[in-house]
Amino acid sequence: MRTSSPERVLLEKQKLIDISIALTSETDLHRLLSRIITELRGLTGAQGGSLYLVAQDRLTFEVAQNEIVADRLGSDLCCFRYHDLPINDKSLAGYVALTGQLLNIPDVYQLPPDLPYHFDQSFDRRTGYRTQSMLVAPLKDHQEEIVGVLQLINAAGPGDEVQPFSREDETLVLALASQAAVAIHNVRLIATIKNLFESLVVYSVSAIDARSPHTAGHSRRVAAYSLALAKTVNVCQKGPLAGVFFSESELEELRFSAWLHDIGKIGVRDALLDKKTKLTDQQLEAIRWRFYLALWQTDDLSERQTLEDDLRFLQQINALPYLPPEAPARLAGIAAKRFSRPDGDGKADGGEAITAADYPLLTPTELAALLVSHGNLTSQEYHEIQGHALQTLHILEKIPFSKPLARVPRLAACHHERLDGTGYPFHLTAADLPYQARILAIADVFDALTALDRPYRTGASCGHALNVLQQEAAKGRLDKDLVELFITRRVYEAVLSPELPPGKRIGSDG
Numbered sequence: 001m002r003t004s005s006p007e008r009v010l011l012e013k014q015k016l017i018d019i020s021i022a023l024t025s026e027t028d029l030h031r032l033l034s035r036i037i038t039e040l041r042g043l044t045g046a047q048g049g050s051l052y053l054v055a056q057d058r059l060t061f062e063v064a065q066n067e068i069v070a071d072r073l074g075s076d077l078c079c080f081r082y083h084d085l086p087i088n089d090k091s092l093a094g095y096v097a098l099t100g101q102l103l104n105i106p107d108v109y110q111l112p113p114d115l116p117y118h119f120d121q122s123f124d125r126r127t128g129y130r131t132q133s134m135l136v137a138p139l140k141d142h143q144e145e146i147v148g149v150l151q152l153i154n155a156a157g158p159g160d161e162v163q164p165f166s167r168e169d170e171t172l173v174l175a176l177a178s179q180a181a182v183a184i185h186n187v188r189l190i191a192t193i194k195n196l197f198e199s200l201v202v203y204s205v206s207a208i209d210a211r212s213p214h215t216a217g218h219s220r221r222v223a224a225y226s227l228a229l230a231k232t233v234n235v236c237q238k239g240p241l242a243g244v245f246f247s248e249s250e251l252e253e254l255r256f257s258a259w260l261h262d263i264g265k266i267g268v269r270d271a272l273l274d275k276k277t278k279l280t281d282q283q284l285e286a287i288r289w290r291f292y293l294a295l296w297q298t299d300d301l302s303e304r305q306t307l308e309d310d311l312r313f314l315q316q317i318n319a320l321p322y323l324p325p326e327a328p329a330r331l332a333g334i335a336a337k338r339f340s341r342p343d344g345d346g347k348a349d350g351g352e353a354i355t356a357a358d359y360p361l362l363t364p365t366e367l368a369a370l371l372v373s374h375g376n377l378t379s380q381e382y383h384e385i386q387g388h389a390l391q392t393l394h395i396l397e398k399i400p401f402s403k404p405l406a407r408v409p410r411l412a413a414c415h416h417e418r419l420d421g422t423g424y425p426f427h428l429t430a431a432d433l434p435y436q437a438r439i440l441a442i443a444d445v446f447d448a449l450t451a452l453d454r455p456y457r458t459g460a461s462c463g464h465a466l467n468v469l470q471q472e473a474a475k476g477r478l479d480k481d482l483v484e485l486f487i488t489r490r491v492y493e494a495v496l497s498p499e500l501p502p503g504k505r506i507g508s509d510g
Helices: 006-025 029-044 067-073 092-099 122-127 167-209 218-234 248-260 263-267 281-296 301-319 327-336 364-370 379-396 408-413 435-450 462-474 480-488
Strands: 046-055 058-066 103-105 134-140 146-156
Touching (some): 006 029, 006 167, 029 046, 029 058, 029 146, 029 167, 046 067, 058 067, 067 122, 092 103, 092 134, 092 146, 134 167, 167 218, 167 248, 167 263, 218 435, 218 480, 248 408, 248 435, 263 379, 281 301, 281 364, 301 364, 408 435, 435 480, 462 480
Antiparallel strands (some): 046 058, 046 146, 134 146
């Protein structure tokens, strides 16, 4: 048996304090559980140990350590088959979880037959290991709730012979077990809050994207492309990106930035998000009614034919993604035509007196929309949509992000920035744009190009989208090294979408 000297007691107390501090600083549950077993083995001299957590009416296996078995078989101990246990008095761990009592057993093969619990010998039979002494303790949190059970195996004495666990071992284990249980509770609470926040982000952003069928799934895909590219950067061993590495915290920062980059679109009108033509449906319907009134007011067959031809022309121009060279002159002629509106009040909308023929067939706003040379957005509408990037910043700045995610609002708002300063909303240059922002810009452009049935164009082929990325990089607008990596490593295959061949994922053969 190990003896207790004043010096050993003092060292053990200091060790407990150090371990308790270390446990409270760990936020990853698996690392925390492994650390608990490692530290307890070190304090008690145990050859092995395992840990179960309570999940409703069962104990779920989480961690196992046994260096002797691992060294003998040349395998990680977790590769062996472990199974969850019911919380009842049939097994050692189940009994401790049920009763909250500590078990200190000198030899598990010598348990009296009248005890309700028994030792499961299957691990020893599979490995040839001989379990002898065991210390099985409950993990109770600050509310005396049992959150788990730990098992220590074979206390090593002088000459490495196996001996029973001592009373001092029991005291040490119970003292640290209470600290460990609180740490487990806190890590689970943090994980719950994190999962809740993440769920709110995902569902909120998905709802915003789903306002239009043309943007549904966009944020999810941009996040997938961004993370795939960042992780590919992390494994680069040659070239200009070999020295760039994203920590887990920075990857998390990028992921949230990608998911939230378009949240500012909540302030963009549905009519713009769904705008497939130069005129909105409401504008085109208003124009049709004016032409019907003009047709109703004339008996001249030639004039009626001209009006009908003009309306067909407007409908054709409205649906085109470009403006024919002869169109501006004819549109100007149509806009100059007037008709009488039978409202009978002799007043214009502003209240001024008008004559019977003072109403235009096309308003200045409608004419400006039809005169758009490429696409279907006027400069004012384009500016309104561009405003979503700044609105993203304003919305996200109101969220109290934790310190590791403090840059999320700014990164998310920079997805339309370009290295040469031609982007928006801040017109930043390469010196001001971190790699996460550059990655986000590439992912956003690629998905915007390849997404099916955008209102302003059909989805481009994957090859065309990659060519556009290369052209933008050649102009100094996108990061050429990241674009080259995105293409040569086929990072875009990380996201399965209808535009890409089925079965393709990053890292797949071919």
